[in-house]
Amino acid sequence: xxxxxxxKTNVSVGARPERHALYRARFHWGEAIxxxxxxxxxxxxxxxxxxxxxxxxxxxxxxxxxxxxHEEVTISSLFLPQPLAGGHQTRFVWQPVSGKPRYSxxxxxxxxxxxxxxxxxxxxxxALGAAIFTSEFAPNVVREIIKPVIELLAGIPSVVLxxxxxxxxxxxxxxxxxxxxxxxxxxxxxxxxxxxxxxxxTVAEDAFSAVPDSFRAGSIALGANVWQTAWKVVMPAAxxxxxxxxxxxxxxxxxxxxxxxxxxxxxxTMSLDPAQSFRSFSATIAAELGEVTRGSAHxxxxxxxxxLLFVITFLTxxxxxxxxxxVREKLQGKRK
Amino acid sequence: xxxxxxxxxxxxxxxxxxxxFYSLTGFACLLVLAMVVIVLGNxxxxxxxxxxxxxxxxAPEAGMxxxxxxxxxxxxxxxxxxxxxxxxxxxxxxxxxxHEYTRPxxxxxxxxxxxxxxxxxxxxxxxxxxxxxxxIQFVGGGxxxxxYGGRLSFAQPCILWAALTMALLTLPTVVVAxxxxxxxxxxxxxxxxxxxxxxxxxxxxRLVLPQSIGGILTGGxxxxxxxxxxxxxxxxxxxxxxxxxxxxxxxxxxxxxxYHIYVMTTQSPxxxxxxxxxxxxxxxxxxxxxxxxxxxVIIRSQIRRRLRAx
Numbered sequence: 082x083x084x085x086x087x088x089k090t091n092v093s094v095g096a097r098p099e100r101h102a103l104y105r106a107r108f109h110w111g112e113a114i115x116x117x118x119x120x121x122x123x124x125x126x127x128x129x130x131x132x133x134x135x136x137x138x139x140x141x142x143x144x145x146x147x148x149x150x151h152e153e154v155t156i157s158s159l160f161l162p163q164p165l166a167g168g169h170q171t172r173f174v175w176q177p178v179s180g181k182p183r184y185s186x187x188x189x190x191x192x193x194x195x196x197x198x199x200x201x202x203x204x205x206x207x208a209l210g211a212a213i214f215t216s217e218f219a220p221n222v223v224r225e226i227i228k229p230v231i232e233l234l235a236g237i238p239s240v241v242l243x244x245x246x247x248x249x250x251x252x253x254x255x256x257x258x259x260x261x262x263x264x265x266x267x268x269x270x271x272x273x274x275x276x277x278x279x280x281x282x283t284v285a286e287d288a289f290s291a292v293p294d295s296f297r298a299g300s301i302a303l304g305a306n307v308w309q310t311a312w313k314v315v316m317p318a319a320x321x322x323x324x325x326x327x328x329x330x331x332x333x334x335x336x337x338x339x340x341x342x343x344x345x346x347x348x349x350t351m352s353l354d355p356a357q358s359f360r361s362f363s364a365t366i367a368a369e370l371g372e373v374t375r376g377s378a379h380x381x382x383x384x385x386x387x388x389l390l391f392v393i394t395f396l397t398x399x400x401x402x403x404x405x406x407x408v409r410e411k412l413q414g415k416r417k
Numbered sequence: 418x419x420x421x422x423x424x425x426x427x428x429x430x431x432x433x434x435x436x437x438f439y440s441l442t443g444f445a446c447l448l449v450l451a452m453v454v455i456v457l458g459n460x461x462x463x464x465x466x467x468x469x470x471x472x473x474x475x476a477p478e479a480g481m482x483x484x485x486x487x488x489x490x491x492x493x494x495x496x497x498x499x500x501x502x503x504x505x506x507x508x509x510x511x512x513x514x515x516h517e518y519t520r521p522x523x524x525x526x527x528x529x530x531x532x533x534x535x536x537x538x539x540x541x542x543x544x545x546x547x548x549x550x551x552x553i554q555f556v557g558g559g560x561x562x563x564x565y566g567g568r569l570s571f572a573q574p575c576i577l578w579a580a581l582t583m584a585l586l587t588l589p590t591v592v593v594a595x596x597x598x599x600x601x602x603x604x605x606x607x608x609x610x611x612x613x614x615x616x617x618x619x620x621x622x623r624l625v626l627p628q629s630i631g632g633i634l635t636g637g638x639x640x641x642x643x644x645x646x647x648x649x650x651x652x653x654x655x656x657x658x659x660x661x662x663x664x665x666x667x668x669x670x671x672x673x674x675x676y677h678i679y680v681m682t683t684q685s686p687x688x689x690x691x692x693x694x695x696x697x698x699x700x701x702x703x704x705x706x707x708x709x710x711x712x713x714v715i716i717r718s719q720i721r722r723r724l725r726a727x
Contacts, residue, residue, distance in 0.1 A: 210445025238646025336540025
């Protein structure tokens with residue numbers, strides 16, 4: 082439309098018609114090519130997501146059908162206790178590198194869950210508290226300090242947080258709580274909390290800020306104080322956003338690799354005790370994929386763990402962003 | 418009388434609660450501040466003593482207990498440079514598509530946005546798996562078969578695949594930053610240029626992109642900062658423990674700062690001996706990422722100011 086109109090004006094105003102026609106002809110081609118390029122680059126984003134799923138899934142698929150892989154592991158045996166050497170006992174063990182490899186992903190699932198819970202238990206109250214404080218109570222000066230600090234925290238590479246966990250937190254917690262294991266879910270979970278706090282804070286703060294000031298003014302006019310307004314008016318209005326913040330924090334925590342890899346101790350234990358060493362899905366992939374032979378059962382199992390991680394984070398992100406959208410629409414009056 | 422007393426007590430209680438709530442949330446803020454200060458302070462204090470020009474320009478020696486980290490710095494720079502070459506055009510084009518070529522609520526836009534959000538949430542280690550499965554084995558394997566007659570050239574971990582994997586990881590960052598800048602270009606400017614007879618691409622090239630160069634820069638800087646710090650995606654796609662040479666070709670392996678830290682932290686033969694060097698390496702990585710983030714924060718705050726002014 083705009084293009085057609087533009088041409089019309091060009092033709093009518095054109096002082097040198099022959100050059101103009103040439104210019105226009107060449108121009109059309111350029112425009113079309115560029116538009117195609119731009120459109121296809123947007124499609125690359127969608128393609129990337131699909132390709133990630135397809136190519137990780139492809140490498141995980143042999144677990145379901147390959148007879149060769151089935152000699153070591155089947156899809157059901159991943160979730161079952163493994164027979165131990167000699168006796169008739171069975172236990173949930175992850176021993177991929179042994180004479181008779183045993184792949185039970187339950188210890189890994191427990192480890193992942195354990196560290197995620199610890200990280201969220203520490204991270205959510207701190208991040209939400211800070212978000213409420215900055216959006217509802219804090220004077221502008223404090224806000225101008227807190228936001229860059231959070232961005233600073235978000236900018237610390239996870240390998241550095243893991244390093245800090247190993248070098249500092251592990252020693253401090255061991256002496257403070259008298260723990261048997263230096264590297265455990267408390268250490269790794271605290272490091273992980275540092276990584277999820279910026280995400281939870283940012284999303285929650287956005288949700289609080291999205292609540293229109295008229296809500297607050299109305300509440301104050303009715304005689305409520307700032308605290309009551311924050312707790313009984315702003316909080317309920319922003320609740321889907323707060324929920325989304327926690328969900329997105331969960332998604333980040335469950336997939337984080339380097340912090341957990343460095344400061345978890347990497348022992349695949351069947352325990353929910355946060356003072357014990359553990360091993361997560363992500364750390365298992367990171368630690369073992371480097372040494373594994375391509376096409377072996379172990380290799381396919383590691384890709385299967387990758388698929389699990391991908392699916393879990395995909396679903397949590399999907400849900401999280403759905404809630405973010407919902408709170409925005411609700412507060413803009415597009416949805417009741 | 419008793420009624421009034423109850424109200425007064427109630428008021429006192431409410432006030433006490435308000436004070437409690439206020440200090441609790443304020444304490445959370447302080448905690449965040451304290452955490453950042455402790456982490457940075459610890460690394461600064463322990464990292465500064467060994468930091469020297471020689472440390473930055475020499476190669477590691479004696480099982481990484483002596484010498485410097487030059488190859489890691491070089492590898493990191495090469496990695497993020499390659500990554501930037503790919504991610505900036507791709508990210509900017511995607512942002513331009515989202516903001517200039519379609520209506521803001523169209524179905525495609527929503528799908529692309531959803532894909533971006535989900536891409537941003539995919540764990541870094543999954544990108545590593547993808548790089549191995551797709552770039553190295555599928556693309557690299559295909560290249561070797563077609564171009565090199567099956568000789569192993571690109572079907573192995575190397576800097577090219579690591580950079581491409583990292584480009585995918587940082588793509589959402591670039592798109593989001595660019596889009597923010599595009600939004601800051603007033604609609605009336607576009608209309609004015611259209612009225613002069615410009616086509617869509619002319620408007621974008623001559624008006625929109627130059628006006629939003631700050632946002633594109635921010636996106637690039639943030640992507641570089643992220644790319645320099647992530648380790649999980651490059652563990653299997655190109656980073657090496659130790660190399661006696663610097664990467665010269667696209668299919669060479671490389672050393673990288675973050676990966677170097679990981680290796681020295683977890684696999685050092687003598688932890689106490691490597692500790693001072695390790696701290697200095699961490700400090701270098703932090704200084705690098707923070708400088709980049711700091712620059713981007715400044716540029717972005719200027720864009721936001723303009724956005725508010727328009």
